[in-house]
Amino acid sequence: MTVPPRLLAAVDLVDPEPDARVLEVGCGRGVAAALLVDRLPRGHYTGIDRSATATAATAARLAGRGLVCATSLAAFEPDPGAFDLALAVNVNAFWTGPARAELAVLATALRPGGLLHLVYGSDGGAAPRTDVVDRLADHLAAGGFDPEIDVATRRGVQLLHVRAVRGDQA
Numbered sequence: 001m002t003v004p005p006r007l008l009a010a011v012d013l014v015d016p017e018p019d020a021r022v023l024e025v026g027c028g029r030g031v032a033a034a035l036l037v038d039r040l041p042r043g044h045y046t047g048i049d050r051s052a053t054a055t056a057a058t059a060a061r062l063a064g065r066g067l068v069c070a071t072s073l074a075a076f077e078p079d080p081g082a083f084d085l086a087l088a089v090n091v092n093a094f095w096t097g098p099a100r101a102e103l104a105v106l107a108t109a110l111r112p113g114g115l116l117h118l119v120y121g122s123d124g125g126a127a128p129r130t131d132v133v134d135r136l137a138d139h140l141a142a143g144g145f146d147p148e149i150d151v152a153t154r155r156g157v158q159l160l161h162v163r164a165v166r167g168d169q170a
Contacts, residue, residue, distance in 0.1 A: 003031055009154035010089045010119040011035040013161055017084070019043045023109055025073050025088040025102075030058030032089060037065045046083070048076055074101035078109035085115040094118055094139055094162075095132040103143025110166045116145060121159035127151075128160035140164045 011032055016022050019042040027033050027047030037045045045066030049055050052070040059068040069076065073093070086106055093099045106116055118136065121128045133149050140147040145164035152161045 003035065005123050005155050005157045006119075006121045006159065007032045007035065007089065009121070009152075009157040009159055010087065010117075011039070012154045013119060013152060013159065014085065014087050014117050016040060016043065020084045021082060022046070023048070023078070023083040023086040025086060025106075026091040027058050027068065028054050030054075030061035030068075032087070033058050033066060033068075034061050036087075037062060046078075048073060073105055076105050076109070078105065080108050081111040081114075083109050083114060084111060085117065086110060087117045087119070089119045090121070091118065095135045098139050098142065100143065103140065103145065107144045107166060112166060114166045116140075116162070116164040116166070118162035118164070119159050120162075121157055123157065127158050130160060133160070136162055 016039055018040060020040060021044045022036055024033055024047040027049045033045060033047045047058050047068045048071050050072045055068045055070040093102055128151060137147050137149060144167040146167050147162055147164040149162045152159050
């Protein structure tokens with residue numbers, strides 16, 4: 001299987017600790033999930049996606065190495081503080097609208113000081129969209145996150161990388 005460079009680059013940016021508890025939003029068919037679980041020998045992976053077909057493919061790819069749920073982020077009901085970090089690659093909900101429900105779920109899901117990584121980009125050398133930066137920053141701040149946004153290059157892929165800390169660090 002060929003892994004899209006943008007997913008390799010996104011997982012490199014996140015670089016989870018070996019014992020991290022990771023939530024992937026929009027896990028699709030599990031390509032990034034497989035990369036993530038390989039980096040979590042003592043950690044835990046949970047992936048969610050609205051598509052039951054996609055989550056079935058992810059579950060098959062992971063073969064028991066993580067938990068996968070067919071649900072939207074807004075409907076997801078995690079235990080409070082269950083995750084150290086969350087990753088979403090090319091999930092548009094965070095800049096197309098205020099994403100209040102989605103950000104509230106993430107604020108619950110992440111431990112105090114937990115990290116949200118939003119990564120946007122494409123394969124083939126195209127520069128990432130930067131016209132959404134102000135909207136992303138505003139929506140995340142309104143949702144209780146402290147965002148840092150930059151353009152990063154990994155594995156020859158330019159990515160818009162949002163690293164947001166859950167605002168009520170403890």
